[in-house]
Amino acid sequence: MERLLLFPLNGDTEVLLQNKGASTKYQITAISSYYEDVKRLEELENKNSLYCSVDFKSCLKKVDTVLFAENTMGHEYSGYKTRVEEALNAGKNIYLGASLMQRLDIDPKNENINILQKRDLPEKFKGTRLKDIRIPILAVMGEGENCDKFKLQVIIKTIIEKKGYTVLSICSNLLGQFIGMEALPGFLFSENLSLQVKIEAFNNWIYKQQENSKADIIVLGCPGGILEFDEYESNHYGEIPLAILNAVISDKSILTIYSNCKQDENSMKDLSNFCQMRYNTAVEEFVISGQYFRADHERKIIKYHSGKEQAGSDCEVKDLEMENLSDVDDKGKIERQIDRILMELKNNFFAI
Known part of the structure; x- marks a missing residue:
């Protein structure tokens, strides 16, 4: 080794x-x-x-x-x-x-x-009609960078594998390759390819991955964030999640949120509706990250920090007892969320 x-x-x-x-x-x-x-x-x-x-x-x-x-x-x-x-x-x-x-x-x-993550397209790739992915897809999305998507995806993979399923885990973080996960192809991050080419190429890529994996379910990480959430952070206007979730149909999605973003039932419903309209994916489960952000107005950038206890008085989440909202360090509650997702997928004709 x-x-x-x-x-x-x-x-x-x-x-x-x-x-x-x-x-x-x-x-x-x-x-x-x-x-x-x-x-x-x-x-x-x-x-x-x-x-x-x-x-x-x-x-x-x-x-x-x-x-x-x-x-x-x-x-x-x-x-x-x-x-x-x-x-x-x-x-x-x-x-x-x-x-x-x-x-x-x-x-x-x-x-x-x-x-x-070299950013070249696969050799001999030509535009093609999108192919259907035959197994369920659970997408892991986030409000932005440094939002514990990687940590959550590893937790989800472990939980599902313990239940006896084979997981094809495609990671939003390139470090996933070093713990048995697949990294997203680099061409998704290229500045020289159109959105259409990225969608078609990624669909072709993930189709081959699931064909070779014999997996029961795909856990698919979406890098970056779902929207521009601050004047200093565009999150590339959600381009990569948009390409990924146009290339495949996600059966279910989990969204991570910063620890200093106030949430209640109404705000989470708004986030869910936004993801449904923009990304055509159902977000019903949410996880609070261990990260928070601060705007550095002098440098005009967003700075990210770890630790909920340092997030400040605006770190307020109402009704953390809600079943569809968990903390990223509460693996027991996350497992209950995954159980609900798997149960719904079992009831689907094209599911596990």
């Missing part, structure tokens, strides 16, 4: 750590991050048989390969670039996404670089 170093520490890499036994190819051996993460690194090292340090070069000595996760917490990219160069100089293989590589201005011709 490849000994793997994760950089940096964030919500996505912590999900990998929590599921580190799911891969038969990679063994997470070390974690490195920024100086502000020293305390959390110490906690992880005490709880796990891992080497955790802000000293990136010392971590490199323990591993064969480095996985650079996306910059979700707004760190300076110069810190990324320096560490990529250090890893390459040490002769280590590295994995990183195409968007991160472009931002860092890294030479893709280096033989030690493995690009995740």
